[in-house]
Amino acid sequence: MVQLHIDTELFKLKQSLQDMWIIVEKQLKKTRLAFLDYDKAMARQVIAREKMVNALELKIDSECESFIAKNSPVAIDLRLVLAYINMNNNLERIGDFCESISNYVLNHMSGKLDENFAALLRIEEIFDCANDMFIFAKDALIEEDTEKAEKIFGIDNLIDEIYHNSVKVIAEQIKNDVSKTEEYLLLYSVIRKLERIGDRCNNIAEEIVFYLEAKVLKHNEKEKKKIEKDFK
Amino acid sequence: MYSIEAKDVNFYYGDFLALKNISMQIEKNSVTAFIGPSGCGKSTFLRLFNRMNDLIPNIKLEGKIMVKGEDVYSKNVFVDQLRKEVGMVFQKANPFPKTIFENVAYGLRVNGEKNKKKIEQVVEQSLKGAALWEEVKDKLNRSAFALSGGQQQRLCIARALAIEPSIILMDEPASALDPISTLKIEELIFELKKKYTIVIVTHNMQQAARVSDKTAFFYLGELIEYDNTDKIFTNPQKEATQNYVTGRFG
Numbered sequence: 001m002v003q004l005h006i007d008t009e010l011f012k013l014k015q016s017l018q019d020m021w022i023i024v025e026k027q028l029k030k031t032r033l034a035f036l037d038y039d040k041a042m043a044r045q046v047i048a049r050e051k052m053v054n055a056l057e058l059k060i061d062s063e064c065e066s067f068i069a070k071n072s073p074v075a076i077d078l079r080l081v082l083a084y085i086n087m088n089n090n091l092e093r094i095g096d097f098c099e100s101i102s103n104y105v106l107n108h109m110s111g112k113l114d115e116n117f118a119a120l121l122r123i124e125e126i127f128d129c130a131n132d133m134f135i136f137a138k139d140a141l142i143e144e145d146t147e148k149a150e151k152i153f154g155i156d157n158l159i160d161e162i163y164h165n166s167v168k169v170i171a172e173q174i175k176n177d178v179s180k181t182e183e184y185l186l187l188y189s190v191i192r193k194l195e196r197i198g199d200r201c202n203n204i205a206e207e208i209v210f211y212l213e214a215k216v217l218k219h220n221e222k223e224k225k226k227i228e229k230d231f232k
Numbered sequence: 233m234y235s236i237e238a239k240d241v242n243f244y245y246g247d248f249l250a251l252k253n254i255s256m257q258i259e260k261n262s263v264t265a266f267i268g269p270s271g272c273g274k275s276t277f278l279r280l281f282n283r284m285n286d287l288i289p290n291i292k293l294e295g296k297i298m299v300k301g302e303d304v305y306s307k308n309v310f311v312d313q314l315r316k317e318v319g320m321v322f323q324k325a326n327p328f329p330k331t332i333f334e335n336v337a338y339g340l341r342v343n344g345e346k347n348k349k350k351i352e353q354v355v356e357q358s359l360k361g362a363a364l365w366e367e368v369k370d371k372l373n374r375s376a377f378a379l380s381g382g383q384q385q386r387l388c389i390a391r392a393l394a395i396e397p398s399i400i401l402m403d404e405p406a407s408a409l410d411p412i413s414t415l416k417i418e419e420l421i422f423e424l425k426k427k428y429t430i431v432i433v434t435h436n437m438q439q440a441a442r443v444s445d446k447t448a449f450f451y452l453g454e455l456i457e458y459d460n461t462d463k464i465f466t467n468p469q470k471e472a473t474q475n476y477v478t479g480r481f482g
Binding site: 004006007072073074075076078079214 | 437438441465466467468474477478479480
């Protein structure tokens with residue numbers, strides 16, 4: 001079959017979004033290293049690259065707008081471009097969280113987190129979960145695999161569980177040493193951001209399912225629970 | 233009761249089966265778009281509703297076409313009466329070589345209306361109904377050919393409205409018009425829907441998406457998919473429909 005102009009345009013959009021995935025994935029990995037290894041140089045790199053993420057978000061938004069204006073897409077093409085717009089926005093927000101965590105490393109950390117405390121908080125696990133969700137989402141889009149996208153919902157539940165556990169751990173620490181309240185609250189905000197990264201990956205997974213199957217999972221916990229159950 | 237109902241319709245041009253086992257219901261005061269590639273049978277199907285195919289030699293119809301519950305191919309139905317009920321607007325505007333006024337009054341006169349006042353009233357009403365009155369009210373006695381293409385098409389719609397049909401069939405009514413005239417026809421369709429049932433054949437996907445409540449996709453004489461327009465243009469159930477509306481038909 002002849003390659004249609006609309007397919008060439010969609011391919012260009014896909015390429016731009018893949019560029020965004022690559023940059024944000026690197027940001028996420030560097031943020032992990034910056035925090036867990038207290039690597040200030042890495043944190044600076046993340047902050048410096050954030051401008052690039054923002055610029056790419058604007059570029060993709062503009063390309064999507066132009067695509068809609070010129071091609072009046074319908075059906076699967078329309079769902080794809082709408083999903084791209086939302087995924088683009090979610091990726092940019094993940095980039096923002098990475099920058100924020102890197103700022104924390106530079107401005108509020110004085111060394112690596114105490115090993116025992118880090119284990120109690122399960123901080124490495126939450127970073128791993130966020131990273132896994134991100135990779136699953138990327139692969140699901142590239143491979144157009146909804147099953148992969150739907151696996152993300154299960155990991156998001158695990159992130160939520162770790163987050164709720166960390167709230168209890170931090171509350172306990174504050175009770176034990178009130179003088180460090182601010183320090184602990186700032187640390188709590190980092191964990192909160194990692195939990196939000198999970199939510200953003202979750203949103204991306206919903207967009208992939210919407211694009212491929214025209215199913216709207218946004219605000220549809222019942223349907224998502226059903227999917228999670230099917231996977232267990 | 234449906235405005236139009238087709239039951240198990242097969243239609244032949246000689247040996248060629250042009251429509252294959254089509255059943256469809258069209259509701260009152262709705263706009264239904266027929267889409268599909270050239271030669272798929274959509275215009276043939278449309279023209280069955282007011283028996284415009286009758287004069288073509290060697291045709292054969294199986295199944296039933298009901299308009300307001302009555303079989304339009306039954307012996308009791310008179311074609312001229314049927315066409316008063318089911319008006320039609322064609323791809324190319326086809327005004328008569330008469331004045332603007334006489335074009336609209338024509339249907340009334342051939343139906344025996346002699347009351348001058350009544351004719352004037354209906355002409356004004358019909359031109360208003362076709363969103364043309366303001367543009368022509370001061371030149372009703374000029375030739376219809378002096379109007380632009382878009383105005384001529386709206387004049388044809390006014391002519392159809394003058395005989396008070398309940399259904400209007402439109403066979404690519406805006407395909408020869410510029411975007412502004414097309415928009416006027418589409419706006420008119422929204423207005424007309426309040427009083428009439430409209431069936432429109434169009435090759436313009438965006439037009440079908442904009443103006444219709446339901447869309448029917450035809451291919452090779454078959455009705456592939458018939459559903460709410462929103463559904464057809466966001467999540468069609470058949471792959472062939474998706475390929476067609478996204479322009480990947482091949």
